Amino acid sequence: MTTQAGPSAVGTTTADGRKTVQGPRGVPLLGNLPEFGKDPLAFFERLRERGDFVRWRFGNTPALFIAHPETIGELLTEVERTFDQPDLGIAFRTLLGDGVVVAKGADWRRKRSLVQPSVRPRQVKSYAATMAECAVDLAGRWSDGQRVDVKKEMAALTQLIAVRTIFGVDTAADAEAIGRAMDIAQQEIGAEFSGIGAMLPDWVPTPGRARIKRATAVIDAEVSRVVARHRDGDTDRPDLLSRLLAARDETGAHLSDKEIRDETVTLYIGGHETTSSTLVWAWYLLSRNPRVAEALAAELDRVLGDRDPGFDDYAELAYAQAVVKETLRLFPTIWLLTGIAKEGAVLGGAPVPAGTRIWSSQWATHRDARWYGDPLEFRPERWLPPAEGEAAEEIPEYAWYPFGGGPRVCLGTRFAMVEAVLVLAVLARRFRLDLDPGEIRPLPGLTLQPDRDVLATVRAR
Known part of the structure; x- marks a missing residue:
């Protein structure tokens, strides 16, 4: 016996003539969850090959996969109005609490207004020096011929940048304790989300849920200790945590201690997990594409010469920015987005029944040959103005949406882009990394991580 979504799961034809098609048949009770959980990235690619609107089932929940940039744009721009934030499960809630990423409605608008000022361009500029300084310190510990684990090196670097810019502390213990706990938490979130745990009630104990609770307890203890240190010390500090502690909403109220904890953890994930992963994939792609590595080195020599970059150099490092954007296209750290249709929801001009879970995947859309020439090729030039006589590559809005x-x-977004570009500029100006042969596969968890250690030999330029 098989189960599948019936024709009533969504309208059969959109206003522009694109048809909704039936996805792969599932199994009783679980629907397509086993196939999804086995390899989510390949699953979404298979759905994309079927069409732009594909019905499937996430357990017993009717689901709709969308692949066209126009429709993805509708989902993203209509969230909070006709699409709701889904419950991403107990593992996700245990780590992030009720932070701005998961908050809804008026609560989300309040928290966004309180958090946003701390990551505006002017504030990011003040963090840029810390980003570059941490990268320079790492470069000073590298030497020609040295063997390194790129994954560990980038994780340690972005952890240090995060604890300095977010928490305003500078000890290895802080970075290591929080970093280890974050690694466990993000792995367990991925396992819970794509496995049988997604179907279990919150009260069911599992080993994975126990591990994420222990990891979260470590994070909570570290955050509480640092918050207490800030409250007892200087109130005019330049770090993100100090700005959150000082923020007031329109009624004059501060964020509560729990809200401070939730937003701090959210910012840490954005400032460490995503950037660390992006840098690892960038080194992987540069090592496999010497032409791109040489073009990057040439820009760094031309713009920087023998000095290290600062915030004002960011705008001039166009090729470095393109390298990061192209890395995020091929290996988007956030690899899927999902929402739930409210009453009256419409996509592509066709009604979507309330309760339908809508899915889109950056991984699948970013690798769609309709939007990218040679979609599997690492070609940063696609993000630059075309050379004379060459045609521009027309990339639709929302065909690239890693953030x-x-x-x-x-x-x-800006914090992550500036951090990745400045770190890459500091290190690639001095070195190239020759990664060991062999394919490294992406492992989808909270972010898209390499499936094994990333070993390389450092080569001085």
């Missing part, structure tokens, strides 16, 4: 989009676009 989401619309009103709930990631608040840390």
Whole structure:
């Protein structure tokens, strides 16, 4: 016996003539969850190959996969109005609490207004020096011929940047304790989300849920200790936590201690987990594409010469920015977005029944040959103005959305881009990394991580 979504799951034809098609048949009770959980990235690619609107089932919940940039834009821009934030499960809630990423309605608008000022361009500029300084310190510990684990090196670097810029502390213990707990938490969230745990009630104990609770307890203890240190010390500090503690909403109220904890953890994930992963994938792609590595080195020599970059150099490092954007296209750290249709929801001009869960995947859309020439090729030039005589590559809006989009676009987008570009500039100006042969596969968890250690030999330029 098989189960599948019936024709009533969504309208059969959109206003522009694109048809909704039936996805793969599922199994009783679980629907397509086993196939999804086995390899979510390949599953979404298979759905994309079927069409732009594909019905499937997430357990017993009717689901609709969308792949066209126009429709993805509708989902992202209409969230909070006709699409709701889904409950992403107990593992996700245990780590992030009720932070701005998961908050809804008036609560989300209040929290966004309180958090946003701490990551505006002027504030990011004040963090840029810390980003570069941490990268320079790492470069000073590297030497020609040294063997390194790129994954561990980038994780340690972005952890240090995070604890300095977010918490305003500078000890290895802080970075290591929080970092280890975050690693466990993000792995367990991925396992829970794509496995049988997604179907279990919150009260059911599992080993994975026990592990994430222990990891979260470590994070909570560290955050509480640092918050107490801030409250007892200087109130005019430049770090993100101090700005959150000072923020007031329109009624004059501060964020509560729990809200401070939730937003701090959210910012840490945005400032560490996503950037660390992006840098690892960038080194992987640069090592496999010497032409791109040489073009990057040439820009760094031309713009920086023998000095390290600062915030004002960011705008001039166009090729470095393109390298990061192209890395995020091929290996988007956030690899899926999902929402739930409210009453009256419409996509592509066709009604979507309330309660339908809508899915889109950056991984699948970013690799769609309709929007990208040679979609599997690492070609940063696609993000630059075309050379004379060459045609521009027309990339539709929302064909690239590693940070989401619309009103709930990631608040840390500029922070993450500046951090990745400056770190890459500092290190690639001095070194190249020759990664060991062999394919490294992406492992979808909270973010898209390499499936094994990333070993390389450092080569001085």
